[in-house]
Amino acid sequence: MCLGVPGKVTEVYDRQGTPMAKVDFGGITKEVCVAYVPDIVVGEYAIVHVGFAITKLDEKSALETLSLFEQMGVLQQELNAEG
Amino acid sequence: MKYLDEFHDPALARTLLDDLHRITTRPWAIMEVCGGQTHSIIRYGIDQLIPEEIEMIHGPGCPVCVTPLEVIDKALAIAARDDVTFCSFGDMLRVPGSEADLFRIKSGGGDVRIVYSPLDALRIAQETPERQVVFFGIGFETTAPANAMAVHEAKRLGVENFSMLVSHVLVPPAISAIMDSPVTRVQGFLAAGHVCSVMGYWEYDPLVDKYRVPIVVTGFEPLDVLDGIRRTITQLEAGRAELENAYPRAVNYEGNKPAQAMLADVFEVTDRAWRGIGVIPQSGWKLSEAYRDFDAEARFDVGDIEVQESAVCRSGEVLQGLIKPNECEAFGTLCTPRNPLGATMVSSEGACAAYYQYRRLDDPKVHR
Amino acid sequence: MTDTPPNLEAWTCPLPLRDYPTIVLGHGGGGKLSSELIEHLFLPAFANPTLAGLGDSAIVDVGGTRVAFSTDSFVVQPLFFPGGNIGELAVNGTVNDIAMSGAQPMVMSVGFILEEGLPLDRLGVIAESTGAAARAAGVELVTGDTKVVDQGHGDGVYLNTSGFGIVPEGVAIGPDRALPGDVVIVSGDIGVHGIAIMSVREGIEFGTVVESDTMPLNGLVAAMLGASRDLHALRDPTRGGLAATLNEIARSSEVGVEYEERLLPVPEAVASACGFLGLDPIHVANEGKLVAMVPAAVVDDVLAAMLAHPAGSGATVIGRVVEDHPGVVVARTAIGGSRIVDTQIGQQLPRIC
Numbered sequence: 001m002c003l004g005v006p007g008k009v010t011e012v013y014d015r016q017g018t019p020m021a022k023v024d025f026g027g028i029t030k031e032v033c034v035a036y037v038p039d040i041v042v043g044e045y046a047i048v049h050v051g052f053a054i055t056k057l058d059e060k061s062a063l064e065t066l067s068l069f070e071q072m073g074v075l076q077q078e079l080n081a082e083g
Numbered sequence: 084m085k086y087l088d089e090f091h092d093p094a095l096a097r098t099l100l101d102d103l104h105r106i107t108t109r110p111w112a113i114m115e116v117c118g119g120q121t122h123s124i125i126r127y128g129i130d131q132l133i134p135e136e137i138e139m140i141h142g143p144g145c146p147v148c149v150t151p152l153e154v155i156d157k158a159l160a161i162a163a164r165d166d167v168t169f170c171s172f173g174d175m176l177r178v179p180g181s182e183a184d185l186f187r188i189k190s191g192g193g194d195v196r197i198v199y200s201p202l203d204a205l206r207i208a209q210e211t212p213e214r215q216v217v218f219f220g221i222g223f224e225t226t227a228p229a230n231a232m233a234v235h236e237a238k239r240l241g242v243e244n245f246s247m248l249v250s251h252v253l254v255p256p257a258i259s260a261i262m263d264s265p266v267t268r269v270q271g272f273l274a275a276g277h278v279c280s281v282m283g284y285w286e287y288d289p290l291v292d293k294y295r296v297p298i299v300v301t302g303f304e305p306l307d308v309l310d311g312i313r314r315t316i317t318q319l320e321a322g323r324a325e326l327e328n329a330y331p332r333a334v335n336y337e338g339n340k341p342a343q344a345m346l347a348d349v350f351e352v353t354d355r356a357w358r359g360i361g362v363i364p365q366s367g368w369k370l371s372e373a374y375r376d377f378d379a380e381a382r383f384d385v386g387d388i389e390v391q392e393s394a395v396c397r398s399g400e401v402l403q404g405l406i407k408p409n410e411c412e413a414f415g416t417l418c419t420p421r422n423p424l425g426a427t428m429v430s431s432e433g434a435c436a437a438y439y440q441y442r443r444l445d446d447p448k449v450h451r
Numbered sequence: 452m453t454d455t456p457p458n459l460e461a462w463t464c465p466l467p468l469r470d471y472p473t474i475v476l477g478h479g480g481g482g483k484l485s486s487e488l489i490e491h492l493f494l495p496a497f498a499n500p501t502l503a504g505l506g507d508s509a510i511v512d513v514g515g516t517r518v519a520f521s522t523d524s525f526v527v528q529p530l531f532f533p534g535g536n537i538g539e540l541a542v543n544g545t546v547n548d549i550a551m552s553g554a555q556p557m558v559m560s561v562g563f564i565l566e567e568g569l570p571l572d573r574l575g576v577i578a579e580s581t582g583a584a585a586r587a588a589g590v591e592l593v594t595g596d597t598k599v600v601d602q603g604h605g606d607g608v609y610l611n612t613s614g615f616g617i618v619p620e621g622v623a624i625g626p627d628r629a630l631p632g633d634v635v636i637v638s639g640d641i642g643v644h645g646i647a648i649m650s651v652r653e654g655i656e657f658g659t660v661v662e663s664d665t666m667p668l669n670g671l672v673a674a675m676l677g678a679s680r681d682l683h684a685l686r687d688p689t690r691g692g693l694a695a696t697l698n699e700i701a702r703s704s705e706v707g708v709e710y711e712e713r714l715l716p717v718p719e720a721v722a723s724a725c726g727f728l729g730l731d732p733i734h735v736a737n738e739g740k741l742v743a744m745v746p747a748a749v750v751d752d753v754l755a756a757m758l759a760h761p762a763g764s765g766a767t768v769i770g771r772v773v774e775d776h777p778g779v780v781v782a783r784t785a786i787g788g789s790r791i792v793d794t795q796i797g798q799q800l801p802r803i804c
Contacts, residue, residue: 050226
């Protein structure tokens with residue numbers, strides 16, 4: 001139900017009293033409301049759904065998750081080599 | 084896209100699949116709640132790649148599919164008015180009401196506009212003060228903060244020609260309703276990742292306790308979905324029933340506090356009829372008293388709506404995971420994406436449409 | 452001739468036009484609604500064997516010479532978009548339709564339907580672009596027409612172009628000529644035009660460097676024919692995107708098509724735009740690209756010729772034509788699964804789900 005994609009904040013400003021940001025999705029920029037991630041700063045990533053940042057994306061956590069999968073793969077290879 | 088493409092990596096997908104195949108020893112039936120997860124499963128062929136023993140039951144996590152027919156008909160009646168500019172997310176345009184859909188209203192001269200964000204509708208209202216601008220505020224908890232902000236800002240900025248037709252639905256009551264059904268086969272859940280980004284996942288603790296099923300908060304990219312399934316099966320095989328977060332980069336236990344504060348201000352809980360399922364008590368949100376002036380249902384008298392569902396459509400059973408889309412007699416014949424009888428065939432998240440759009444060839448040569 | 456209303460009962464089942472008694476925007480989307488409109492309303496009214504071929508252009512025998520004849524109308528909004536305007540779209544559209552038969556377009560007509568109140572300087576820019584595009588394609592605009600409609604009826608400008616060219620001897624290219632074993636090539640990045648247009652669409656607009664890929668392809672086709680006369684199918688995937696075109700050829704030739712998603716040339720910005728709007732690049736329109744089905748024996752030569760030509764510098768192989776599942780297009784997904792790729796119903800709509 002929730003098409004949300006990660007994007008990088010490149011600018012933070014105010015529009016009619018609402019906190020907004022320019023977010024870069026990789027060649028595409030869109031104006032996004034960041035009222036729900038009030039402490040977000042330029043350079044950080046957010047998950048954007050219908051023009052709103054609904055959460056910051058925790059980069060460290062993302063890399064840890066990927067690393068976990070990679071380690072799983074290494075372990076599988078070692079087990080296969082032994083077996 | 085960064086932090087998206089990495090979660091499509093084929094080698095890591097293989098790793099997760101190998102692990103899943105290794106640990107699965109028995110048949111299991113698990114439900115992915117979110118339509119976005121259903122979309123991923125079918126679009127990437129995940130259902131073909133996971134062990135045969137695992138049955139994915141596609142849940143009612145498609146707000147388009149479950150928006151009550153009565154609300155659709157009200158939307159159509161409002162959109163058909165000369166004085167209204169009706170704004171909506173693209174998903175809703177082809178959902179069939181009792182007699183028509185928003186596309187047909189547009190073709191008949193109605194001012195119907197697709198917007199990406201509810202703030203776009205607010206902007207249109209500010210730019211055309213002589214028109215009544217109505218936004219179709221549907222969705223689960225993920226979309227509610229955006230819709231809430233639009234109403235909140237309309238009140239703050241005094242945009243009196245703006246109003247919203249609200250039909251929000253909530254996930255935890257739906258899970259309860261599914262598990263309370265005597266014919267349910269669901270043994271574990273992939274909880275909806277972005278719903279949990281907003282609400283946190285503390286609401287699922289009581290559900291795990293009451294129903295003794297594993298609930299794993301899961302994302303949407305192929306690796307996320309595979310990992311969610313893997314963790315759920317790991318628990319089931321070990322006889323555990325716990326709450327887990329497989330999407331930590333976007334979800335934490337408490338959720339988004341500023342968003343929750345806005346939701347508490349703008350909305351209040353109400354009973355909701357889920358199309359195809361029926362009324363689930365306390366399963367939806369409506370505008371709170373302080374914002375009732377911006378409620379399109381109150382502002383526009385759309386008279387008595389007499390709803391009429393297709394007699395053949397079995398969306399409800401599909402939404403509850405009781406039948407697969409292709410077990411419905413009308414699937415692919417009377418009911419196709421081109422000629423949908425129910426919402427599950429219209430929405431690209433709907434189980435029926437997903438099955439049809441990305442349907443499998445039975446030819447084994449295709450599955451290399 | 453009597454004024455009998457059309458007999459809806461006589462049309463094949465399902466009866467799509469019953470659902471929509473009036474035209475809806477989806478009928479112009481290039482997807483299933485469009486093809487049903489053609490097959491169920493227009494074809495029966497016009498019935499003739501040349502039309503039944505439903506190629507991009509019609510091949511007409513004129514005293515022993517095969518002439519490729521095509522027409523295209525342009526109703527794009529907005530009229531001016533990143534990378535071009537309606538004028539060059541209109542010229543390149545017909546040039547490309549003719550080129551897809553292997554013919555070099557010789558002459559074109561252009562018809563303007565103008566809305567009362569359209570500023571003359573805007574029309575001037577469009578006219579300039581139209582002329583420049585024709586010169587770039589090496590084709591002459593030899594006849595035309597202008598009409599004006601009341602304000603509120605023309606969205607500024609509607610354009611129609613028609614044209615013809617001669618199909619060289621020994622060349623027989625058509626959507627019904629693909630054969631199992633053929634290799635599927637696309638001439639470059641996909642999804643570019645549609646995203647460029649969407650980026651300036653009201654309610655959705657976003658910032659991007661993506662510009663329309665509109666360009667004439669007759670030079671590229673000539674280069675390909677120079678490498679080999681034995682091209683089987685050529686088509687430019689405009690509305691409805693690559694998916695619509697592959698499906699059209701698969702159905703017309705009664706063959707299956709299989710491709711690998713990881714081989715599709717999708718530029719980063721197009722992928723990102725599709726990502727946040729919930730669109731699939733294979734359904735997004737292109738205006739300066741072609742899909743070719745060529746025998747395996749000539750692939751290397753044809754591909755080399757394409758890569759050497761400015762309009763084909765991004766050419767790449769994406770899949771094969773197969774005997775299995777005739778009429779159906781199947782994609783192998785990034786993670787090794789497979790799925791059927793169908794044509795969209797109407798236009799692609801951004802989604803929240």
